[in-house]
Amino acid sequence: MPPTASWSYGDVRTRDLSDGSVRTRVSGLRRPAGLAVRGDGVLVVAEAGAGRVVAIDADDVVTVLAEGLASPVDVAFDGEQGYVSDEERGAVLRLDDGSPVAEGLSAPQGLAVRDGEVLVETGRRRLLAIDPGTGGTRVEADDLAVGLPPGVTRTDPALFSHGMSGVPRQFAGLAVGPDGTPHVSANAQGGVLRIDRSSHDRDPG
Template identity: 55%
Template sequence: MDKRQLITTGVMCLDNGAFDESNRMYVSSYASSGIAEVYPNGQIRQVVPQNLVGPYGVTVDFGGTVHAADHYRLGDDLAIFSHGIVADQDQLHITSQYGEVRTNQRVRARELDRPVGIAVRDDGALVVAEAGAGRVIAIEADDTITVVASGFGSPVDVAFDAQQRCYVSDELGVIYRIDDGQAVAIASGLATPQGLTVRGEELFVVEVGHQRVLAIHLDTGERRVEADNLAISPPEKTARALFAHGMPGCPGQFAGIAVGPDGSLHVAGEGSVLRISREDS
């Protein structure tokens, strides 16, 4: 007699299950973490709270919805290996440090060398920081790839200002502006700069080494601290193995930042997304 029973829990990406001495079942999820007790009717009781796996990149759409690239998911949707992200009207453009760039579910590029930060140029092209290759590339509407600038140490994010000038953060401590295909340093001596975004006349960067957000005036170069003592991990002393035995390993650390329609900043932190309103600045 077949005594199997299908129980739908609503918890995606289950990876382990166990029973206690009272025959109560517990499951875990590799995508949303946490541990839940599963009742026979499919209802669950969260024993260990769910949490974010990263998150890495973060973006805010025109409606104010925050989207975080959380390695295995975007919000409640499964999105395997998501690290950089940018919203563009009704589309989400995503990078995977394992080599892909996607628009929603459509693959735009493969076999890149650790693509991380991503932005949309005013002509619709996707501009990507390809950290492993030390360059910034553009992916056109027909998926043609061109090199915007090269020769960086470890570029991890890109951002555009109102004049469509492109800025690049290099984890080795420098922020560049690309002028006619040439990288011009506008700020140096930073402690692991990662996520970039522009609000008005200022460029905001997540300076991971000091666990703060730094604001840099686009014209004068004047710096100020927008927020500090943030709950973001300090730089890793030993680089993670991106691939292990030919399989995806651990993505490199990346703390993204984005500005919302109301001017508030959103920072991808240690298992959370932090919101910094203008009133908090």
């Protein structure tokens, strides 16, 4: 039953693929953004508008995992270790203790884990691979069709549109396929990019 998040109404819902039924797991969150399913089946959501990360268990009980964040956008897990991207702070943080995995990033958004590395999409239109142990980074792919093109400035606040809270700007998500291939939602062109691991080619997904 894959989860979804609704920015406009602060809902998190799951859909049962066997019969198409939709279940609202929680309402009233402040601009929920990225979400992930933890190893124990618990949903974990980055609540951007509240500066926190919450967990939603099988009984729809909400537990705060991290708070006091500037602008959490996405979450990802490697076993029991969770990570969150904080766009405003420019950092990827561990969920359990808030310690930084990497800092000085430009508007990190989409987050995923592959082979023990944390992958993050940044405002510099590139995909970085981060070693959580050392904090070392390398560029996995660059010049991606995400965010705003170089030289273009935003006229609306990042998480508002026409004065209405809950209507987000475009969000560059990130996922890793079963074969380890990263997929990026290319929000600057309205498509999905598949990043080839060997050649770093970018093919439409």
